[in-house]
Amino acid sequence: MPYDPSAFPPFAVTVDLVVLTVRKDALYALVVRRGEPPYQGRWALPGGFVRGDEDLEAAAARELTEETGLRSQALEDQDAGAHLEQLATYGAPQRDPRMRVVSVAYLVLAPDLPSPIAGGDARSARWAPTDTLLGVGDGGGWEAEQQAPLAFDHDQILRDGVERARSKIEYSSLATAFCPPEFTVGELRRVYEAVWGVALDPRNFHRKVTGTPGFLVPTGGTTTRQGGRPAQLFRAGGATLLNPPMLRPEV
Amino acid sequence: MPYDPSAFPPFAVTVDLVVLTVRKDALYALVVRRGEPPYQGRWALPGGFVRGDEDLEAAAARELTEETGLRSQALEDQDAGAHLEQLATYGAPQRDPRMRVVSVAYLVLAPDLPSPIAGGDARSARWAPTDTLLGVGDGGGWEAEQQAPLAFDHDQILRDGVERARSKIEYSSLATAFCPPEFTVGELRRVYEAVWGVALDPRNFHRKVTGTPGFLVPTGGTTTRQGGRPAQLFRAGGATLLNPPMLRPEV
DNA sequence: TCAATAGTGTCTGTAAGACACTATTGG
DNA sequence: CCAATAGTGTCTTACAGACACTATTGA
Known part of the structure; x- marks a missing residue:
């Protein structure tokens, strides 16, 4: 098929963020309340x-800053910034009832934030346990009379993001992205336990x-944040x- | 930022395919010759x-059939079809000089085809060794006076596809997607050796x-395709x- | 004192790497 | 016969899982 730039169908391209953190020994995701239809x-x-002249990852980083x-620090960067990586792209024709939207999802792993949401236009953003958002523990899914709480196909995107995080901490040191710059072995273990x-x-x-x-x-320092020695x-x-990887126990 | 469907920037959305196969003990990718500028x-x-009412994976499957x-058989399907999965999405603002194009790349793993390309509009398609396409063995990259042979950012997409295939056969049974329906242990081993x-x-x-x-x-049958017992x-x-995974030897 | 967490050491079973040896074909 | 590939067995080492034991804090 020859490339015909004048005849392409019109698409909107968005980025969606799966921002995960560990708090209270559980995995939490950042969600925002929709102010207008659909899914108001x-x-x-x-x-x-995504803006007309903006890279996809730059759009994700911009949204992250605006919201939180x-x-x-995308990829390899040691600074205090959160880890950001592309997750997957979702483009079912009817995923947005208004128009054809292709959304590139990004995964962000962040330490527990002192002030939950310090961002700009985050009107009604909050952290919610991923288990609650995905209906885990109620029999593995949402009941017939019960509605999944997330708009669009965001439950699927969140599910994919959580699974990516779960598998990546097996064979990479990414679990440290959930920790503050300095942390103890016990705190890192509690990250693994919460994510898995x-x-x-x-x-x-x-x-x-x-x-x-x-x-x-x-680092030389010690702490007694958790009580005990x-x-x-x-x-x-x-x-x-990590080679060999951290083994996730069988369920 | 409120959702404003009337004010989205115009994007074209395409799918690109990294179609890999193993032949002659090496990893090959499907490439087509461009008939018009840019990169003619x-x-x-x-x-x-991607068509206006078409799912992304359906578009990838359609292109695959048209080209090859x-x-x-996307995901989990045992039939003779090739394995197809989403790879990543590429959307740098200037990756196509004519317009803003976001491309969702898909990875296809196929057995070595008896007749290389039996497709429809595949004018000048061929299999090429991935090492040649990526300039491996010439010192790890293309020299200054030498041009990477692939158009657009397709060298990066191919690199990502090869790396995905390399890592996925470690912990999944996906290497069998490179084999015909019936195969020997030796043939499967040569797949691993070629990919890694x-x-x-x-x-x-x-x-x-x-x-x-x-x-x-x-299956009960035996063969002597390779000579020997x-x-x-x-x-x-x-x-x-695969648990535990197949271990890739250190390089 | 005890409870809690940190940290070390020891045993055992699984499985990977190295490699000897036998089996069955074609030339 | 030999060369090539298939398939089995054996030894060694790495490492995960289980768990005993000591160390250092706060209550």
């Missing part, structure tokens, strides 16, 4: 139109993460890939 | 516009794949995830 009053993932005040929804043996976990070269770098503080090392 | 005469990945005659570009111990490989439940199912024939079993 329902929760949705933050997002918006977070600065994203399982209990891990603290002793084997300690041996694994401290024994993997480049994963953790001791003071724990060493670490920051993320340079290693990004 | 250069090789490019097959692809085309292959029928894709390494040599594997035939004996340890045999133990691993035949010892993983659900990976391979013996006849080998048992297998077909792909129901298992899609």
Whole structure:
């Protein structure tokens, strides 16, 4: 088929963000309340139109800053910023009832924020447990009379984002993206436990993460945030890939 | 930012295909010769516009059939069709000099085709070794006076597709998508060796794949395609995830 | 004192890497 | 006969899972 720029069908392109954090030993996602139809009053993932001269990842980073005040350090960047990566693209013809919209979803992993939402136009944004948003624990899905709380196909996007996070912390050091710049082994373990929804043996976990070269770098300090014996503080090392991986227990 | 459907910037949305196969103990990709500017005469990945009422994956499957005659069985389907999955989306503002184009790339893994290209409008399509297309072996990249052979950002898309294939056969049974419906352990091993570009111990490989439940199912037949002692024939079993994974040797 | 968390060491089972050996074909 | 590929078995080592034990805090 020859390329015919004058005859392409018109599409709108948006970015949607799956922003995940760990708080209170559970995985939380950022959602915003929709102020207008369709799905008025329902929760949705933050997002918006890609501008005419804007890169996709730049649009995702811009939306992230607008919604949360977070600065994203896309890929490999060690700074205090959140991790940002492309997740997948959703373009079913009727996913938005008004027009044809193709949405490029991005996944953001952020530490628990001191002030939940410090952003600009985040009118009614909040953190919600992903289990609640996805109806986990009510029998694995939403009942017939019960409506999934998320607008559009955002429940599917969120599901895909959570699964991506769950699998990526197995073979990468990405779990540290959920932690503050300095953290203890116990705090990192609680991240794994929250994201996977399982209990891990603290002793084997300690041996694994401290024994993997480049994963953790001791900062010298100690803390007693959790009660009990003071724990060493670490920051993320340079290693990004874990080999061998952290094994997720069978369910 | 309120959703304003009347004010969205105009985008064209295309699908591009990374179609991979294994032949002559190397990884090959399907490329087509461009007949018009820009990049006239250069090789490019097959692809085309998404229609106004067409799902993204349907557009990818349609392009695949048009270019190769292959029928894709997207996801989990055991039939003779090729494996098709979404790869990533590319939307840099200037990636197409004529207009703003966002391209959703799909990855296709296909067995070596008896008649290379049996499709319809595939004017000048051919299989090319991915190493040649990506300039591997010339020092890891294209020299200054040498031009990458692929149009647009298709070298990056191909690179991402190859890397996805390389990592996915580690922890899934996807390597069988490169094989005909019935195949031997040796043929499957040569697939791994071609995709990873390494040599594997035939004996340890045999133990691993035949010892993983659900990976391979013996069909009862034998063959002597490769010379030497006849080998048992297998077909792909129901298992899609390999646990523990096939380990890729360090480079 | 106890409860809680941090951290180390030890045993066991699984499985990967290396590699010897046998089996069955074609030339 | 030999060369080539298929398939089995054995030894060693790495490492995960289970769990005993000590260390250091706060209540």
